[in-house]
Amino acid sequence: MAHLVNYLYIISAGLFILSLKWMNSPASSRRGVFAGEIGMLIAVAAAFIKAQPIYNLEWIIAAIVIGTAVGIPIAYIMPMTAVPQRTALSHACGALAAALVGTAEFYQRQPKADTELAGFVMVALIIETLLGFLTFTGSLMAMGKLQEVLPQRPITYRNQNAVNFLLFAIAAGIGVRMILVPTDTFLFPIFVALALLFGVLLIIPIGGADMPTVIAILNSYAGLSACAMGFVLSNNLLVVAGALDGSSGLILSIIMCKAMNRSFTNVLFGAFGQVQTSTGKTEQRSVRSASPEEAAQILESATSVIIVPGYGLAVAQAQHKIRELFDNLMRRGVNVKFGIHPVAGRMPGHMNVLLAEADIPYDRLVEMDDINGDFPQCDVALVIGANDVTNPKARTDKGSPIYGMPILDVDKAHTVMVIKRSMNPGFAGIDNDLYYMDKTLMLFGDAKGFVSEIVKELPARVAA
């Protein structure tokens, strides 16, 4: 029986690897999801065999039934704009589970003998619970910010980093102490409380625009905590799946950091976007604005258009209207593409999912590095709800906080149109020079409303 379980674990681990491998292209991605599902079913079956003779079956079945009953509606009702929140919530759930299993293991094994829970197993258990609990509260905070229950702007106070560091040091100290002397069970609740608190404090100073990185980091932690559980239970399937998840989160956060030209530490401890309000406030510069009619005229006479979407698009739920605009222009023979910045939106790949939801074919969604060469030949760049990722200051102004961040070269297009609610600076609080250029037209209004006005203008012209 033990052999059977091990072979099932191996098959399951193999399927997980294939599952991720098939995510390399949209064509094979559904197969990838399927492989993952089968892998998980096999793993659960193996767990039941392994647990024989199984006790408390009614508890397990009840939990599975409740989990399924909650999970199905989440998957189908959740609108695509809320995917970042759901992801944060599921990081929280996964981390909580790992942490609780770790806690249960600790109390269950602890009283019997010191030898059983000593040395490296205890190290793994401490890591599992530490990462698990801090990811749990951290993800809940991230979710609160994404859902806008909590303020999106960074919450800061004096000596924040010192306080956080001290707290972490105490938690780590207690952790080490418990590794050395596992019999000190009274320390465990303190350790748990510190980990929970640290998770909260770690995330509240981080602003909304950094959420793509934060979510990726939390993803990585949730995976590592499952991995640590694998070491506690000597279960290699958990080690493999946890390591896959951990490395995925790691890579995504590296990509996000690179796309913002910032380091991990800067994202986690930088409290971005609160110092730079002083610059560029003095002179009132003039902008040109245009009406939907004018915008429609310009778009109609263009041969190539690049649309640059940002978080504002998600907020305004404008993706379906943009699809109408896209279809309309494509029918007129205008070459329309989308330029997607890696950190556009609130999680990695967020814009792609929103636009795909609106049925925009994915070969029209182009990554930053691939589309930047096209801007000089492009007639119109239409920026919708994006700001900092288009700011030419990132290339030129050494003093700017976003200096060095790779941007979409929107300013190189022949004409630039920006749909924006007002002239308020974006998240980073930096004025965008793009708006003051002679070739830039500001289209003031709500993204969804404005795009639908443009669409309304377009068919009228074809009939005339």
Added chain:
Amino acid sequence: MPSDLEIGVFVFMLATFVGLEIIRKVSPLLHTPLMSLTNAISAISVVGAIILTGSQDATQLSKILGFVAITAVVTNIVSGFLITDRMVKMFKKREGKK
């Protein structure tokens, strides 16, 4: 014979490298579904939770914590795989007919 721990570390090392190599190749188009997929996969802790809760010497505390843990991860498994599928289904090449 290497110990469980040594084998575990070995497996961890290999899995991390495999993970890094595979994930690097994932299309940026699919980063959001990738994240919900890895999330569902990391709910593999369901295995640990089931073994814990189902063991003969599960204490009352273990049963309660295990129950909550299984509920949480099964939610992740179900919603994670389903929503990933829902997302990847949306990625279409070009509209077939129009």
